[in-house]
Amino acid sequence: MPKLIRLYILQVLTGFGLSALFVGALLWFNVANLWHLISTSDVAVVAVIMLVFFNGVVFAGVQFAISIMRMAEDDDTSGGKRQRAIPQVPARVRVAAKAPKARSLRVLGHR
Template sequence: MPRLIGLYIRQCAIGFAVSAAFVALLLWFDVAGLSRLVFASDMAVVAILMLWVMNGIVFAGVQFAWAVMSMAERDETPRGGKRLRLEPVPVKVGAEKRRDHQTTVGY
């Protein structure tokens, strides 16, 4: 099996494990009355399964993205150019007396 596929399966498994812990904590602490709502229903298993799978998709995607982005090599090249000193150069600008020009627009 290619290394990338193995990495993907491993990170998805970690994401779904984190999702299981997250759903367990949601139900244990009864966040926003969710636990009472789920366990009062006759479809509690389906509700818990949906919570786990939907959160598992999100957590697995985030876990895989984090793993891929952390594989990047460090860029050790110098940054910022050569840091040359800039010295001001005086520039003479000839100034002329301003003349008020009136323009006429004809229609």
């Protein structure tokens, strides 16, 4: 099995394990009265499975991203050409404008 696939599977299992611990802690500490809500529901098993699954997807993605980012080498010089940034100087533009005509109050509907 390729090393990257093995790494991905390991990180997914770790993420779902962390998710199970996280959901267990949520229920144990009764965060937002979640334990009472789930324990009095007739679909409690589905709710817990959904909590573990969706948190597992997030945690597995984060675990894999962290493990991939930690693989970077410190002496990485493949960043491309370093070109100097050209400072932007605002240009002055002259615009000829006419003064607006004075409107009488009758035109606006006032008497």
